[in-house]
Amino acid sequence: MKRISHLTGTIAGMACSMALAAFLTPTTLLATPTGSAPESAANVHPEQWPRIAWPKVVTDADEAKIAALLQQMDAACKVGQVIQGDIASLTPEDVARYNLGSVLNGGNSGPYGNDLAPPRDWLKLADAFYTASVRGRPGCPGIPAIWGTDAVHGHSNIIGATLFPHNVGLGAMRDPDLIEKIGAATAAEIRVTGQEWTFAPTVTVPQDYRWGRAYEGYSSDPALVASYVGRMVRGLQGPPTTDRVLAGPHVIASTKHFIADGGTTDGHDQGDAEIDETTLRLVHGAPYLPAIENGVATVMTSFSSWNGVKIAGNKGLVTDVLKDRLGFGGFVVTDWNAHGQIAGCTNASCPQALLAGVDMYMAPDSWKPLYQSLLKQVQNGTVPMDRLDDAVARILRVKARLGMFEMGAPSTRPLAGQWNLLGSPEHRAIAREAVRKSLVLLKNTGVLPLKQGARLLVAGDGADDVARQSGGWTITWQGTGLTRDQFPGATTLWEGLKSAAEASGGSAELAADGRFKQKPDAAVVVFGETPYAEFQGDIRSLQLRSDLTGPLATMKALKAQGIPVVAVMLTGRPLFVNPELNAADAFVVAWLPGSEGEGVADVLYAKDGADFTGRLPTAWPRTARHGDDPLFAYGYGLAMAQGATPWTALPEDPGVAAEAVPGVYLQRGQAQTGWSLVLTDPYAAPHVVGPVPAATPGGRIAITAIDKDVQEGARRIVVGKGPEPVTIALEAASPRDLSRETNGDVLLLVTMKLDARPGAPVTVAARCGNGPCGAPVALPELAALPIGEWTTLAVPLKCLLPAGSASNAVSSPLVLATRGPLSFGLASVTLGTKGDIVAGCKASAK
Known part of the structure; x- marks a missing residue:
């Protein structure tokens, strides 16, 4: 069994702390079924999982309405409700004709074929989909479609929106209160453009940071992740009551990816978590307890497998554990065409997913053939009508909870079209605070804080690039191919440092290669990873690609000239950087801070007494080999108030070959x-x-x-x-x-x-x-x-x-x-x- 650490961490502020504490006890850890014959590794034992009380979020009148709607719906109408298509592959007329229950915009999809569309176009298209969906026909009452979007670090598909630090950085700040504020700010910005549903928060517990989605997880510690989840769900959805979500400044959330997406062998995205059920329950199941207790409306299944069985096709996990044992009362949605990876399935046909307990298929470009095959499978009895009715009822409950049946078109709802809320000063202030609190200081021999009134050089290839500092899932899926003008109101690290230097009475110069015009008193060199998302970020070893190591030579050249160097690393994960740690006088992990780069300058200059408070959300590697002893333990982080700290030179051999550029x-x-x-x-x-x-x-x-x-x-x-x-x-x-x-x-x-x-x-x-x-x-x-x-x-x-x-x-x-x-x-x-x-x-x- 994999080593499980930090299980005694305090889960402050969690409403379900008692349930989680029981969940993490040695008794639970050691529980095994009695009198059982040998079973396959993918068999699950629901009785070993805790019971959670699902809150009352719909009224008795809502239930009566849902029952009445089901009576009016023919099979074709019901099948449409369980299918979600991508806006790049369908039209409002398609939604009306096939009675589709939902649409989504994938990472590279945007209104009218433009993923860089202005906010007004998003709201305009939201109205078009809504109007089409409520048209109805005989045998199918008009049922509003809901629109899901990947607002994973702010409303990150929208130009001008606030971009918060990615989750790995938020994990470093250890601040559940701020997490809830981030959720609320994100929800408000989503409502401006008319969507009702975000595919967030990601509640994965990464165990191998070679995984390309590791930065979407708050921490490798399940207790830390669990301490955040309920607060983020509340920030997005509001408290779990029968009040209509859309009546306030909220949206529905989706915890993902159920389950153990962060536990796959070798950190392989969409791979196989070859772990025992105790680890599955104790590590990867822990975040779902506070999510369910706080009434998360949807859960998204993972692409990945558990011991060889795809999660979206695992009835034991989706139905027996998630719904029946943990009490989840919302609906389950798959990931992008993930149903097609289930044994015996294709993107165009997969009754197995619905039979396993999935309620909605995310079928971005396969929605039409899937609709056709599923309708036939319902008509011939392959899919029992009671399973379809249960899935549709769950979807209708979420729509009733939202207020979809009475709130009208998206443009008529609260906050819609209030463009000033996108990237508002209040939201940017929250993001800037999150940046300050997420920074982790690994080394300081005395150069920090930066001196007031000094000349500062800012160097490195990541210093003046909002897209680079924001990472994947930023406007586009991979966060690449973007230009500065697509981030109005944002601040790069260079811009923040320049402003802070001048405010202190000093000056700043930008030179990516470190070749200055006037010798500085100190230099900040910004380096690290470039943006990626999902499997395109998978790596074979914990080190920077060879094409990203150039700034090390800049650091060494500056040091050779007697210039103190502060290294600032942009990264979605801890990596072997011993040469850079040795070369720099101070080393700061900035993670992927998002749009508010001046938050870095606030701390480097100790603005208003600011200091480093961030702590590592996972261990930092001593070599590039996964599994070696760490260099810095989970929870490590220095403060400038400690003064200069001694440094012993580190070995610079990564222990493995250089990382190739993937693809x-x-x-x-x-x-x-x-x-x-x-x-x-x-x-x-x-x-x-x-x-x-x-x-x-x-x-x-x-x-x-x-x-x-x-x-x-x-x-x-x-x-x-x-x-x-x-x-x-x-x-x-x-x-x-x-x-x-x-x-x-x-x-x-x-x-x-x-x-x-x-x-x-x-x-x-x-x-x-x-x-x-x-x-x-x-x-x-x-x-x-x-x-x-x-x-x-x-x-x-x-x-x-x-x-x-x-x-x-x-x-x-x-x-x-x-x-x-x-x-x-x-x-x-x-x-x-x-x-x-x-x-x-x-x-x-x-």
């Missing part, structure tokens, strides 16, 4: 480790590209080096005309699993420069094993690229890896084919979410 197959014209660029002429042997210049036998395909960014930073490929197509392919040394990326709408990004218009059509395909994954896709977009300009052409993986393909065994994600002639420059092939031009999914003509 990069070809960079600067060269195939990366584990990949080969292969040129194939059907009349000659394939040529694996090595040194250039080179050509295939016979010379039909030639490759040379050209410059891009650096000398020979790309390759030019020239294809001669011929009777049969040639191929240019990236081949993997071993098959790659791209199933998560395909489901996540990730793109294959090809950065290229067209030298002339192609003389024949060009297609793109992928190989799975020795055969094609799907039909070749026509690329008319390539022929239309601007001549002589570097452009990133994006091909959706879903085009290359269609449903039913072996997307878990991709041997070549890129196979370009043409009869030629064709001449182009090739700089990189990567996975990502933003391209200059996105290819369609039209199959090529035979």
Whole structure:
């Protein structure tokens, strides 16, 4: 069993502290079923889990109305209620026609096809969906649809909204009162644009910080996480009463991801938590107790598995434990197409999820075929009507609790259209306080606090970048591809430090590379991770990628000139940074602070007596190997009031190989480790590209080096005309699993420069094993690229890896084919979410 630590932590302010205390006792820990035959590791024992009292949140009159509605609803109407589609894949007319119960906006979805849409468009579309949903028809009374959004650190899809620190930073501040204020501020901003439901809070308890979602968890300590959950739920929803949620400044919440998403082997996102039930209950189940006692309206199941069984298909956990034992009275929703990962299911058909206890399918782009299959399964008895009725009744109860049946269109509700609430001074002040309280000081040999009236240099590649300091789930899914003008009212770390320096009578200079114009009295170097979300943030070892370590040289260069250095790290997780800790005179972990960068300056300059109060929410690693003894224990953190603290130089060997850049197959014209660029002429042997210049036998395909960014930073490929197509392919040394990326709408990004218009059509395909994954896709977009300009052409993986393909065994994600002639420059092939031009999914003509 994995080691369980910090179980005796105080759970201050929790209404269910007595229940949780009993839950964490040694008696519970050691409880085992008696007289039982050997069982599979995925069997669950509900009697070992605690009972929680679900609060009364709907009235008897509400229950009578729900019963009456069910009597009026035919099977098609009921099926529609249990399905949620993404706004990028449906219209208000679809919601009306299919009686859909909910819509969502995924991380890269926005109103009218624009994920950067202004707030007014979000409210306008919310009205359109509402109006369509209440239209009704014979056999289906008008039932308002609810709109869910990932407001995970503020209303983070909206330009101009307040962005709070991500949860890992909030865990460092140890302040449940402030958590509730953050929840309330977030709810108010969501109401401005008309949504009713946030997919938050994330209540995971990460046990392996190689996981790409670890920063969404408050802490590795279940007691700390549990101490926050009830307060965040109250901040978002208000107290659990029969009052209508929408009558006040609130929305409904969703605790996620049930259960043990933070306990998967090797921190693999959507992986398998190979743990015993005691650990499942004691560590990963603990946060659900205060959530349920505070009436959380929805629970989202995890993509992941417990001992080989997908959670969304595990009736023992979803129905027997969550609903029947823990008493959860809201409704259960899946994650993005997660039902398709259940054994025997596809995205288009999965009665198993509903039978396991799921009440609503999150079927972003699969909603229509899922609706059709589920209706047939209800009609033929595969899904019993009483299970469908229970799911629909749970959804209707939440809608009644919200006040959806009487509150009218979103634009008519309280706070709607009050644009001044987005990023309001009051909300930004809460976020700034959270930034101050989240900072953790790991080292200070005396340079902090920064001296009043001094000259300050601010350096590092993260110093002047709101997107970088805000992390993933910021406007876009990955938090990438953003510009400064998309963060009105926000403050970068540089801007905050400059303002503080000048307010103290000093001055500040920004130089990312540390090359100053006037020698400073001290330097702040900002470095760390770049934004990521979900599986794109999974890493193999606890260290920065090699392309992110450049600021270390800046620190060393400044120190060599006698300049004291304060290192400020932007990160979603603790990482091996011994070289940076050794190089700096002070080291501050800022986590992912969000939009209010001046909160960092407040503490560095000790504004109004501010000092470091943050404490590590999990242990800090001594090496880059997961599981090694920590360098700093959970709860560690210095204060400036302690004065200078001694420092002993740390060993700088991470203990493992350098971390590769994930999702990069070809960079600067060269195939990366584990990949080969292969040129194939059907009349000659394939040529694996090595040194250039080179050509295939016979010379039909030639490759040379050209410059891009650096000398020979790309390759030019020239294809001669011929009777049969040639191929240019990236081949993997071993098959790659791209199933998560395909489901996540990730793109294959090809950065290229067209030298002339192609003389024949060009297609793109992928190989799975020795055969094609799907039909070749026509690329008319390539022929239309601007001549002589570097452009990133994006091909959706879903085009290359269609449903039913072996997307878990991709041997070549890129196979370009043409009869030629064709001449182009090739700089990189990567996975990502933003391209200059996105290819369609039209199959090529035979």
